[in-house]
Amino acid sequence: MKFDIALIPGDGIGPEVLDEGVKVLEKLQHTSDLSFNFQEFPQGADHYLDTGELIADESMDELGEFDAALMGAVGDPRVKPGVLERGILLKIRFSFDQYINLRPIRLRDSKYTPLKNKSPEDIDMVVVRENTEGLYANSGGFLRKGTCEEVAIQEMVNTYHGVSRVIRYAYEYAVESGRNLTLCDKCNVLGYAHDLWQRCFQDIGEDFLEVKKDHVLVDALTMKMVRNPEELDVVVTSNMFGDIITDLGAELQGGMGMAVSANINPEGLSMFEPVHGSAPDIAGKGIANPLAAVLAAAFMVEELGAEKEAAKIRAAVDRALEEQQLTADMEGELTTSELGDFICSILE
Numbered sequence: 001m002k003f004d005i006a007l008i009p010g011d012g013i014g015p016e017v018l019d020e021g022v023k024v025l026e027k028l029q030h031t032s033d034l035s036f037n038f039q040e041f042p043q044g045a046d047h048y049l050d051t052g053e054l055i056a057d058e059s060m061d062e063l064g065e066f067d068a069a070l071m072g073a074v075g076d077p078r079v080k081p082g083v084l085e086r087g088i089l090l091k092i093r094f095s096f097d098q099y100i101n102l103r104p105i106r107l108r109d110s111k112y113t114p115l116k117n118k119s120p121e122d123i124d125m126v127v128v129r130e131n132t133e134g135l136y137a138n139s140g141g142f143l144r145k146g147t148c149e150e151v152a153i154q155e156m157v158n159t160y161h162g163v164s165r166v167i168r169y170a171y172e173y174a175v176e177s178g179r180n181l182t183l184c185d186k187c188n189v190l191g192y193a194h195d196l197w198q199r200c201f202q203d204i205g206e207d208f209l210e211v212k213k214d215h216v217l218v219d220a221l222t223m224k225m226v227r228n229p230e231e232l233d234v235v236v237t238s239n240m241f242g243d244i245i246t247d248l249g250a251e252l253q254g255g256m257g258m259a260v261s262a263n264i265n266p267e268g269l270s271m272f273e274p275v276h277g278s279a280p281d282i283a284g285k286g287i288a289n290p291l292a293a294v295l296a297a298a299f300m301v302e303e304l305g306a307e308k309e310a311a312k313i314r315a316a317v318d319r320a321l322e323e324q325q326l327t328a329d330m331e332g333e334l335t336t337s338e339l340g341d342f343i344c345s346i347l348e
């Protein structure tokens with residue numbers, strides 16, 4: 001199987017960790033019948049500061065030709081917060097209608113969770129986050145900006161189309177994986193927006209009577225994630241809540257260096273990335289943890305249909321955890337590229 005993969009390394013540690021993801025995929029080419037044709041896209045802070053361009057229409061058209069995209073991270077202290085994130089990352093998510101953000105929260109080894117007495121069986125959930133609407137739709141505006149009477153309004157956009165498709169995807173995911181489904185919202189306060197979510201959840205649930213379902217308010221969900229994570233399987237939620245609860249989830253499973261995210265358009269281009277950002281505080285030092293990027297590459301390979309090869313990469317990551325062949329954020333001593341090399345040595 002041959003795949004065309006777009007690489008968007010981005011900023012800070014993005015290129016450092018993506019290099020290791022690519023190294024692992026290149027290794028896989030020698031040990032399986034997979035083959036990859038990579039093309040790098042330069043978008044990010046340097047490209048923006050040099051050219052004034054975030055991502056041109058031609059680059060977007062070009063991206064659309066690929067089988068999948070793998071991203072590092074964007075964001076740079078030299079650029080006003082949000083410019084690169086909205087102009088590149090959100091632009092790709094929205095333009096390619098990547099309406100599902102799939103974020104597994106899976107503890108791979110008990111040593112690495114801050115929770116007491118919790119095992120990999122207990123911390124094993126998947127967040128299905130709506131990825132194109134909600135508070136991220138950037139709808140709103142200012143009135144009397146810069147005065148003491150300023151009004152800033154940020155609207156939460158929920159469409160029947162957007163809500164129903166993510167909920168249907170979550171039910172299908174629950175059926176395929178034989179797991180329970182939890183709706184996470186704040187319907188007790190967001191009486192319009194999350195009333196729509198409630199109705200969609202109930203109505204679409206009629207088509208999936210075999211799925212055991214329940215509902216948890218977002219604040220209670222954060223308690224449950226810490227106290228009783230074993231009660232959570234598949235969680236479907238809105239864009240902003242999904243963003244926040246998956247950072248909590250990232251810590252439960254061993255930290256930002258391990259958390260992965262897939263922006264999925266089931267009929268089009270999907271993009272895979274670490275949950276973490278460009279980490280300017282450690283960029284250029286060669287100490288960033290590449291495991292999230294490596295696991296993002298595994299996630300991509302799985303979504304492309306090569307489940308066995310994805311499992312091989314994950315098993316190699318498990319070996320690194322077991323043998324504590326890790327970077328400093330996980331109390332290891334390896335550099336970014338040494339850890340990538342270790343994963344490759346297991347794949348031999």
Ligand code: NAI
Nearest residue numbers: 073074075076256257275276277278279281282288289329
């Ligand atoms: P961040 O995730 O970049 O960093 C948070 C903390 O975690 C930092 O202390 C960092 O050193 C550490 N960290 C993150 N990834 C790590 C790794 N692989 N290995 C070891 N330590 C790691 O989040 P922060 O600092 O809030 O944002 C930095 C920049 O990244 C901002 O410009 C932000 O907008 C952007 N960002 C981009 C994202 C993306 O491209 N998907 C996602 C989140 C933030």
Ligand code: MG
Nearest residue numbers: 243244247275
């Ligand atoms: Mg986030």
